[in-house]
Amino acid sequence: MAINSDLTRGVAEPIILKLLADRMMYGYEIIREVNLKSNGEFEWKEGSLYPCLHKLEAQKLIQSEWILCGSKQRKYYTITVEGMRAMEAKTEELKTFANTLAMMMA
């Protein structure tokens, strides 16, 4: 029962930043976490996530490092100070949006 992707546009960035504010994660892990935590309402795919991570990194809101886990290389992302600020701003914007929308549809 996935949500229409027109709705989810724009929420990927704040969600990623929010997750990385808790702990460092690698891309594939983020996909599983989001799909799990949303009870399947979000159905993120690699094709959506990786370009988004690259964009966030280009904006210096997150940064990456390759880490060897056992015998496997994983690209771990951490949030930057600037990213924390962006997350807070985006979270506020999301709240305003949700409240406005609730009012409009009431």
Place this chain on the structure above:
Amino acid sequence: MAINSDLTRGVAEPIILKLLADRMMYGYEIIREVNLKSNGEFEWKEGSLYPCLHKLEAQKLIQSEWILCGSKQRKYYTITVEGMRAMEAKTEELKTFANTLAMMMA
């Protein structure tokens, strides 16, 4: 203090259907109403609304008629039975989305 348009994508249709469920309205009137009711958080422009109305009409969720008001022609839109059903479905989807998002950002 307008909301980023990536967020508002996908909400135009349910909002329009919701408004027309109350009363018939013409395009320009819808723009003013939405911008007013949202306290300026939504800043709809003609270039966004008219194509959306045409699409909804092509889907037979709304229908239009030209009405002469004084000396001015206005294109009034009304919601169809099918449109009412679509509105209810979309409203449910919006609620699920808002709840999921609130949970993810908590």
Place this chain on the structure above:
DNA sequence: TTGACATACATAGATTGACTATGTATAATT
């Protein structure tokens, strides 16, 4: 009365974020 502004509809073209499909490579499982 004329210029400025608001009303009212319309659309072509650009932008952009997400999706589809595909590719590579390794690890785990059967």
Place this chain on the structure above:
DNA sequence: AATTATACATAGTCAATCTATGTATGTCAA
């Protein structure tokens, strides 16, 4: 040995919105 899951990546497509522009009429003040 073959299949599946993990893990990263990107080219091409799609679609909803925005920008910019156009037409026409109504209103109001200088």
